[in-house]
Amino acid sequence: MDIFDFGTERSSGELEQALRDTLLRRSHDITAAAALPSSSERAVLLQKAPARKTDSAPGGRRVTLLAAAVVVLLCGASAVGVDALARRHSGGNSVPPAHSTVPAPRPTATPTTNGVASCPLPQGWRTAIEAGVIAVDQPLNQPVSAGPDGTFLMTQQAISGNDLSHDELAIFDTDGHGRTIWQAADPKHDYVSVSLDSAISANWVVYGLTRSQNLADHGVRAWNRQDGSTVDVRTLSAAEEAANLVIDFSPVVVGDTAYWVEHEFTDTGHETLVAQQLPSGSRSSQPVSHVSRLIAVGNGLVMLHDTQSSPGHVGGIPEMLTSGPGVTVPASVVQSGRMFVSDGSVLRWLSGTSVVSWRPGQSGITRTPARQAQADWTVMGPLIAGTSEGAGSSQVLDTRSGRLVSLPAGWTFALVTGGDLVVAIGNSKFGASTIRRVNVNSLTPASC
Amino acid sequence: MARQDEVSLEHYVARHGLDLTRFAYLVCGDRNRAEDLVQEVYLGMYRRFGDRVPAGLPKAYARTAIVRANTSLGRRRWFGEKPIERLPDTGVLDQHPTEADQLWQQLDSLSHRQRCVLVLRYRYGYGDNDIAEMLGCRPASVRSLAARALAELRSRATADSSESNHRTGEETL
Numbered sequence: 001m002d003i004f005d006f007g008t009e010r011s012s013g014e015l016e017q018a019l020r021d022t023l024l025r026r027s028h029d030i031t032a033a034a035a036l037p038s039s040s041e042r043a044v045l046l047q048k049a050p051a052r053k054t055d056s057a058p059g060g061r062r063v064t065l066l067a068a069a070v071v072v073l074l075c076g077a078s079a080v081g082v083d084a085l086a087r088r089h090s091g092g093n094s095v096p097p098a099h100s101t102v103p104a105p106r107p108t109a110t111p112t113t114n115g116v117a118s119c120p121l122p123q124g125w126r127t128a129i130e131a132g133v134i135a136v137d138q139p140l141n142q143p144v145s146a147g148p149d150g151t152f153l154m155t156q157q158a159i160s161g162n163d164l165s166h167d168e169l170a171i172f173d174t175d176g177h178g179r180t181i182w183q184a185a186d187p188k189h190d191y192v193s194v195s196l197d198s199a200i201s202a203n204w205v206v207y208g209l210t211r212s213q214n215l216a217d218h219g220v221r222a223w224n225r226q227d228g229s230t231v232d233v234r235t236l237s238a239a240e241e242a243a244n245l246v247i248d249f250s251p252v253v254v255g256d257t258a259y260w261v262e263h264e265f266t267d268t269g270h271e272t273l274v275a276q277q278l279p280s281g282s283r284s285s286q287p288v289s290h291v292s293r294l295i296a297v298g299n300g301l302v303m304l305h306d307t308q309s310s311p312g313h314v315g316g317i318p319e320m321l322t323s324g325p326g327v328t329v330p331a332s333v334v335q336s337g338r339m340f341v342s343d344g345s346v347l348r349w350l351s352g353t354s355v356v357s358w359r360p361g362q363s364g365i366t367r368t369p370a371r372q373a374q375a376d377w378t379v380m381g382p383l384i385a386g387t388s389e390g391a392g393s394s395q396v397l398d399t400r401s402g403r404l405v406s407l408p409a410g411w412t413f414a415l416v417t418g419g420d421l422v423v424a425i426g427n428s429k430f431g432a433s434t435i436r437r438v439n440v441n442s443l444t445p446a447s448c
Numbered sequence: 449m450a451r452q453d454e455v456s457l458e459h460y461v462a463r464h465g466l467d468l469t470r471f472a473y474l475v476c477g478d479r480n481r482a483e484d485l486v487q488e489v490y491l492g493m494y495r496r497f498g499d500r501v502p503a504g505l506p507k508a509y510a511r512t513a514i515v516r517a518n519t520s521l522g523r524r525r526w527f528g529e530k531p532i533e534r535l536p537d538t539g540v541l542d543q544h545p546t547e548a549d550q551l552w553q554q555l556d557s558l559s560h561r562q563r564c565v566l567v568l569r570y571r572y573g574y575g576d577n578d579i580a581e582m583l584g585c586r587p588a589s590v591r592s593l594a595a596r597a598l599a600e601l602r603s604r605a606t607a608d609s610s611e612s613n614h615r616t617g618e619e620t621l
Binding site for chain 1: 457458469470474487490491551552559566570571602605
């Protein structure tokens with residue numbers, strides 16, 4: 001008896017043979033090997049997640065312009081990219097892009113290649129976004145984490161000559177002021193990992209230290225927002241690393257407690273959730289298994305589980321929401337969903353064709369229609385952003401109006417923090433040249 | 449002076465690059481992502497071995513790295529790399545895709561791990577123990593993943609067939 005016979009028309013043998021044939025045939029879709037980056041490119045590409053805030057550019061304008069030129073050369077950036085970089089370095093009060101002064105065409109919905117009609121970026125949105133300048137003095141910037149209080153973390157990168165020279169993680173306050181949290185000692189091999197939404201509390205920023213090889217963290221650090229000091233919360237010993245112990249995905253913080261998950265690299269069935277009172281108080285732990293993410297919401301944590309996949313947040317993959325320390329998820333709310341995200345008090349996720357929201361203490365959930373959103377799009381307050389197959393640029397679903405908006409090339413709605421949307425403009429492979437910030441409520445519901 | 453039991457990274461890539469890129473493509477289902485995955489793995493090898501890699505470094509090493517990089521690439525939020533320009537697609541959408549094309553499309557409905565298991569088992573002939581090692585799970589989990597994946601494909605095939613029959617019926621009315 002065939003163990004894969006599920007009682008359907010086609011026998012399992014036929015299906016398996018069809019799979020073999022299909023995979024063999026489709027493998028020949030690829031007729032050329034991926035190129036090995038050149039030596040100089042390898043030196044640059046080895047820098048992983050970037051990092052840098054900047055109140056003042058240590059290298060000055062000359063260096064950053066040189067860096068920008070190098071990025072353009074290495075990344076093969078388009079003339080648009082060069083223009084964007086040049087604009088950004090024209091000064092703190094950068095000149096608005098020329099297209100912002102051109103009267104916008106009357107917006108009309110146009111079908112994308114995936115068949116879903118979308119609106120062009122409303123002129124009001126463009127104007128509001130472009131007015132929200134966040135001053136940066138490095139060419140490459142990536143907003144990576146939203147705080148519950150309007151702060152956000154951004155990685156920033158500088159290049160000198162042909163090499164990456166400077167990586168930092170910085171926190172940006174609501175007034176646009178940035179402070180450096182972490183700086184790479186060895187930019188070619190070390191980088192930080194940061195929770196998308198649970199790295200910042202009133203007093204702390206918690207992040208992981210990652211080395212290049214297995215992409216798992218080997219340390220947890222906490223940065224004191226009050227005095228700027230850094231606490232070594234956890235560092236794997238050489239013996240632990242030799243035993244293949246890893247700190248998987250990014251640590252999180254709730255109030256004054258840092259949380260992270262440790263396990264032997266290949267044994268996700270036996271994991272340990274560790275809680276550490278900051279800065280150096282008591283530490284406790286509890287066994288867990290197959291945790292894919294920790295998310296801070298309310299006064300505690302929820303845990304996401306991916307029973308089909310290894311730890312780590314994989315975009316678009318269903319995860320199961322369960323209770324965690326300090327947060328009880330009612331049975332009616334325990335469910336599978338995608339792209340969970342917290343704004344500190346409310347948890348939101350995609351489920352089927354809806355955005356689901358729930359806050360600790362509620363017995364039920366709230367659903368908002370989001371029929372056009374793709375499975376791996378990111379919920380950002382009333383907006384859901386991502387890229388559709390067949391669409392030439394990022395798209396945003398405005399759940400207030402149900403309309404889909406196509407963003408200009410190189411624009412990304414990165415995150416929402418404290419009701420403000422952070423937008424990255426001029427994206428290259430490594431980051432954006434320009435960062436903007438705007439209150440979501442100032443963007444009128446999209447229509448066209 | 450180079451050691452005799454080492455080869456240059458370029459040599460390794462020249463020898464295995466096409467196969468690895470095809471493997472990555474089957475695992476992730478997307479050409480661009482496949483190239484990213486393979487280049488990510490090349491960089492990982494460069495980090496670990498430098499310009500010269502062990503001559504006997506098996507392709508399985510790189511394949512395992514690709515499988516894990518595929519997971520890691522999704523794990524990290526990669527804001528920076530967004531398509532800003534879409535190259536013209538020279539292909540023509542088949543209005544009546546063959547069964548094999550449908551099967552390829554249906555693979556997209558599987559989880560990352562389910563798809564990996566099918567690719568490793570049915571394209572490359574790996575055993576469950578080897579697949580478990582590559583995915584970092586138990587062999588029993590591999591069997592479970594495969595069973596679920598095949599069941600999913602089978603149910604989708606049945607649904608597509610019903611839909612097709614329904615459409616055919618409508619057209620003949």
